[in-house]
Amino acid sequence: MSFSKRSVPLGRANRTSAVSTGSPGTSAPGIRPSPITGQPTTSTGCSSLDALLAANAGLSLGTSLLIEETGTTDYASALLRCFAAEGILQGHQVHLVGVGDRWGRELPGAIGESISDGQKQTSPSQSDQEKMKIAWRYERLGSHGERAPIPSRIQPQPGDATDTKDSTPPPAEHFCHTFDFTKRLDFPPAAKQINYIPLSPTPTSSPFDPIITSLQSSISNSQPDTLHRLIIPSLLSPAYYPAHSPSPDHILRFLHSLRALLRLHTSRLTAMLSLPLSLHPRSTGLTRWIERLVDGVAELQPFPHTFDASTATRPGSKEEEKPQGMVRVHALPVFTERGGGEGKGVAEGGDDLCFVVSRRKFLIRAFNLPPVEGDTEAQGGQAGGKDMEF
Numbered sequence: 609m610s611f612s613k614r615s616v617p618l619g620r621a622n623r624t625s626a627v628s629t630g631s632p633g634t635s636a637p638g639i640r641p642s643p644i645t646g647q648p649t650t651s652t653g654c655s656s657l658d659a660l661l662a663a664n665a666g667l668s669l670g671t672s673l674l675i676e677e678t679g680t681t682d683y684a685s686a687l688l689r690c691f692a693a694e695g696i697l698q699g700h701q702v703h704l705v706g707v708g709d710r711w712g713r714e715l716p717g718a719i720g721e722s723i724s725d726g727q728k729q730t731s732p733s734q735s736d737q738e739k740m741k742i743a744w745r746y747e748r749l750g751s752h753g754e755r756a757p758i759p760s761r762i763q764p765q766p767g768d769a770t771d772t773k774d775s776t777p778p779p780a781e782h783f784c785h786t787f788d789f790t791k792r793l794d795f796p797p798a799a800k801q802i803n804y805i806p807l808s809p810t811p812t813s814s815p816f817d818p819i820i821t822s823l824q825s826s827i828s829n830s831q832p833d834t835l836h837r838l839i840i841p842s843l844l845s846p847a848y849y850p851a852h853s854p855s856p857d858h859i860l861r862f863l864h865s866l867r868a869l870l871r872l873h874t875s876r877l878t879a880m881l882s883l884p885l886s887l888h889p890r891s892t893g894l895t896r897w898i899e900r901l902v903d904g905v906a907e908l909q910p911f912p913h914t915f916d917a918s919t920a921t922r923p924g925s926k927e928e929e930k931p932q933g934m935v936r937v938h939a940l941p942v943f944t945e946r947g948g949g950e951g952k953g954v955a956e957g958g959d960d961l962c963f964v965v966s967r968r969k970f971l972i973r974a975f976n977l978p979p980v981e982g983d984t985e986a987q988g989g990q991a992g993g994k995d996m997e998f
Contacts, residue, residue, distance in 0.1 A: 636833055636835065637698045637699050638650050638651060638694070638695075638697075638698030638699075638700065638783065638835070639669070639835070640666070640783055642665065642666075642668065643665055645668075647668050647669070648668070648669045648875055649661075649665065649666035649667060649668050649669065650666055650667055650669060650694075650698075650700075650835065650837075650878060651666050651667070651694050651698075651783050651784035651785075652666065652667050652673070652687070652690065652691050652694065652784075652880070653687075653689075653690030653691045653692075653693055653694030653695075653784065653785065653787060654687060654690050654691075654784075654970050654971075654972070655784045655786070656970075656971050656972035656973065657687065657970075657972055658784060659972075660906070660935075660937065660961070660972055661904070661940060666783070666784075667878055667880070667904075668878075668941060669835070669874060669875050669876065669877070669878055670870050670871065670873065670874030670875065670876075670877060670878070671870065671878060671879075671903040671904065671941050672866070672867070672870060672878070672879035672880070672881065672902045672903050672904070673879070673880045673881070673902070673903065673904040673905075673906070674880075674881045674882070674883060674898070674899065674902040674904065674905045674906070675687055675688070675880065675881065675882045675883070675906055675907075675908065676882070676883050676884075676885050676890070676905065676906070676907040676908065676938075677882065677883070677884060677885060677907070677908040677910070678885045678886060678907070678908070678909050678910065679886060679909075679910050680886060681910045681932075682842075683908050683910065683932065683933070683963065683965050683970075684841075684882035684908055685841055685842075685882065686789065686965055686970045687880070687882075687970060688839050688841050688880055688882055689714065689715050689716055690716065690787050690970060691837065691839060691880045692704070692712070692715055692802075692837065692839050693715040693716055693717075693718070693785075693787055693793065694784065694785060694787075695835075695837040696715065696793065696801060696802070697718060697785055698835075699801075700834070700835040700836065700837050701801060701803065701826060701830060701834055701835065701836045701837070702801060702802045702803065702836075702837050702839065703802075703803045703805055703819075703822070703823065703826065703836060703837065703838045703839065704802060704803070704804050704805065704839050704841075705805045705807070705819055705838070705839065705840040705841075706805070706806070706807050706840065706841070706842075706848040706849060707804070707841055707848065708804065709802075709804060711841065712802050712804070713792070714792070715792065715793050716787040716788055716789045716791060716792065716793075717787065717788060717791035717792050717793050717794060718785040718786065718787055718788075718793075719786050719787070719788045719791070786969070787969070787970075788968045788969070789966075789967055789968055789969070789970075790967050790968055803822065803826060805818055805819050805822045806818060807819075807848070807849060807850065807853075809850055811850070811852055814857075814858040814861065814862065815849060815850050815852070815853050815858065816853075816858060816859070816861075816862035819838075819862065819866075820862070820865045820866070820869065823836070823838065823869060823877070824869070827873055827876060827877065834876070835876055835877075835878075836873075836876055836877045836878075837877075837878055837879075837880070838866075838877065838878070838879040838880070839879075839880055839881075840879070840880075840881040840882070841882050842882055842883075842884060843859075843881050843882060843883045843898075844859065844883065844884075844887065844888060845884055845887065846887075854888070854894065856894060856897070859894070859898070860894075860897055860898075860901070863897075863898060863901035863902070864901060866879065866901075867901055867902075870903075881902065883895070883898065885907070890907075899938065899939065902939075903939075903940075903941040904939055904940045904941055905937075905938040905939040905940075906935060906936070906937050906938070907935070907936040907937075907938060908933055908934075908935060908963060909933050909934045909935075909936060910932055910933035911931070911932060911933050911934075929964055929966065929971075930964065931962035931963065931964050931973075931975065932962075932963060932964060932965050933962065933963055934960075934961065934962050934963075934975065935961040935962060935963050935972055936961075937961075960974060960975045960976075961973070961974060961975055962974075962975035
């Protein structure tokens with residue numbers, strides 16, 4: 609019988625085994641630890657969706673997220689495109705299922721404003737006349753209580769100790785980029801960085817068999833520090849999938865295999881899927897089983913055409929910030945006894961959340977209705993100063 613030393617923490621053995629297997633750590637591009645659980649997480653490409661994932665502040669490695677959508681709209685594809693574009697900018701391997709290269713060419717491009725560790729950078733389009741002309745060594749301090757990002761290139765002043773040729777600091781790494789849907793990626797995605805996985809059209813075999821085979825081959829043949837993102841748009845949609853795809857023998861066996869693959873590569877693989885509820889409602893048993901085999905489930909419920917979105921718009925907001933629908937969180941991963949996802953990650957939102965899809969962004973925020981028409985006291989802001997009698 610052997611015993612471990614008392615002075616050696618229990619977590620050290622786990623860290624040693626992780627290093628020996630070559631799994632990427634939190635220092636890899638696009639990866640950071642959860643602020644509570646410490647589990648490595650990556651960004652979904654949408655900062656408000658990252659905040660919706662509660663304590664993890666991002667999608668944990670080794671987990672999957674299902675985006676459901678009711679109606680005939682396709683707002684979920686905007687989230688999946690942001691997820692794919694974020695992976696390309698971070699240098700991750702992106703796997704697209706059932707769609708051609710046209711879907712990959714429509715990925716949004718990142719704008720100058722990026723989010724890194726909860727901080728915002730100044731847009732490069734801002735004119736130099738509006739910037740305060742101060743010494744270069746104080747420029748990185750920013751405003752009071754905030755630290756501005758270090759510029760990619762700093763010109764040293766003559767006579768300083770840092771006046772050398774190799775004094776250029778490395779550019780700051782961003783956890784989540786801000787994307788503009790009116791733009792496209794500045795460079796065409798490399799063929800090796802995006803793997804288009806076709807579906808099997810043979811009726812006698814499962815159409816999902818090439819997905820698991822391609823994933824296993826790509827993970828085994830890639831570098832140990834390479835992260836993989838699996839993206840499945842419009843799962844079981846007849847526009848992409850054969851007629852025999854909704855068979856439980858095919859789809860449930862595939863999700864079981866994908867779940868096992870995610871648990872096997874807990875630090876190298878993530879997945880995001882979308883499912884049209886107009887074809888497969890949540891009242892059916894097949895959709896319920898699909899929800900149980902994924903780690904997180906969020907539903908987009910677009911407003912009907914008769915709904916006036918201007919009534920739910922914040923005062924003083926722009927026309928393009930009108931909400932298009934509600935967001936419902938049905939399940940999120942829970943990793944510790946303290947919890948890992950409660951569906952209330954967005955500040956002041958709670959369960960009343962809406963989503964805004966404009967030409968330039970996808971945003972999830974709190975849903976607030978204005979005061980009822982005719983309530984002059986609430987509209988005028990006078991109710992807060994009066995005593996209420998019960």
